[in-house]
Amino acid sequence: MIAYINVTGTAANARVDTNDVSGLCFTDYYNLLKIEGTWTIVSKIYHTNDAPES
DSSP states (O other): OEEEEEEETTEEEEEEEEEEETTEEEEEEEEEEEETTEEEEEEEEEEEEEOOOO
């Protein structure tokens, strides 16, 4: 799930939450730049959590 996207001119960042992937949940943070009209991921960091019990 995309939690948020922030855009300022040609720079942006986004948070993506992924649940229950092989018993883990991930929170990914992406930094993007618009280069020659195309959005490009320039960096990513993440945090891993145990998936919630069903």
